[in-house]
């Protein structure tokens with residue numbers, strides 16, 4: 001029998017951070033993972049450079065059915081704490097737009113740093129381990145009637161309650177069990193619904209998961225119409241589900257991608273329209289008015305071709321309108337130009353799904369977990385951290401910051 005104080009399932013960003021902190025406190029910690037390597041998503045993140053945090057992190061950068069939940073962890077382990085760790089390891093990094101911090105050289109440096117910290121803290125790491133099932137072994141003092149109260153839950157966990165795990169490497173016992181198995185994105189990298197199944201086993205609610213930070217696919221007729229635009233990238237303002245982001249939109253051969261699209265995908269629900277302003281911060285009517293004073297015979301497409309890629313202009317407006325001289329544009333035509341350039345609306349057919357998504361929306365109900373300790377309010381000794389929870393960050397280093405912060409906080413209590 002392998003006996004530990006703490007077993008963490010999932011050697012990703014959150015699990016490794018939690019293990020380091022628990023190990024530093026002198027707890028006997030093992031991290032179990034079914035994958036062949038630890039931290040696969042860290043290694044491939046940020047195009048191989050890992051956007052490990054952001055200079056500007058606030059609860060407003062996260063989605064959750066409980067928007068207050070992230071506040072405690074984010075304020076106790078901040079981006080500055082992680083940056084200090086990165087600097088202690090002399091990992092060179094740089095800032096990109098919107099405060100995003102990336103490694104200069106390789107994401108592997110972040111992973112190596114976490115593994116080194118874990119080794120120093122005496123953490124064991126056991127990969128290629130399949131967890132077959134988990135039993136909750138209640139201590140004599142455990143009283144389910146009072147377990148909703150968190151202090152009682154902590155007390156009960158200390159009263160010899162614990163967990164028995166049957167795995168492909170034999171049985172393991174622990175007092176504290178941390179579920180850090182992440183979300184469902186990129187199934188080829190070891191993602192699994194394991195965390196959700198465990199929550200369900202213990203009667204903990206799970207908000208239905210769906211792909212986030214993900215490109216949109218188009219409906220067949222739009223895909224055909226917009227296929228010639230594949231490869232075009234435009235700085236635009238994109239709005240969906242009541243939230244707008246200004247960044248690049250990229251046309252792909254299947255749909256729409258680019259940072260602005262990934263950001264709004266977090267807020268989008270199936271069937272909703274997405275609205276795009278192709279000239280954010282400008283007023284196309286004013287531009288036309290000014291130009292037509294001097295060049296009344298200039299065709300609309302000549303003017304718009306100076307503002308946007310010609311292929312995009314051709315797809316947005318009918319040819320007859322584009323060939324109209326500026327001086328002859330009617331009020332109705334002005335309106336059409338304004339509508340198509342500032343309020344272009346499209347209803348995606350769906351998303352590219354978990355195959356390409358960076359994160360998973362939904363997950364374990366935050367109301368069932370203490371925002372301070374990350375311990376279940378009903379099952380003493382059971383903790384949930386990282387992306388497996390119903391917390392989804394924006395693009396820009398926010399998802400890792402959540403993983404570090406929630407892992408760090410749980411590490412103080414397990």
Ligand code: FDA
Pocket residue numbers: 009010011012013014015032033034035038039040041042044045046047050051052053129130131180181182183185186189190191192193194357358359385386387388396397398399400401403
């Ligand atoms: P994470 O997914 O990191 O780890 C979960 C671990 O659990 C994995 O090691 C997995 O093998 C293991 N596991 C799963 N099921 C198991 C089971 N049944 N048994 C045992 N082990 C199991 N974020 C960001 O802030 N900046 C960025 O640059 C990027 N870039 C990025 C690129 C790509 C391609 C993706 C897919 C994602 C990102 N992200 C990101 C998101 C970020 O990677 C993600 O939010 C964090 O890794 C979540 O950390 P967790 O530790 O919660 O899960």
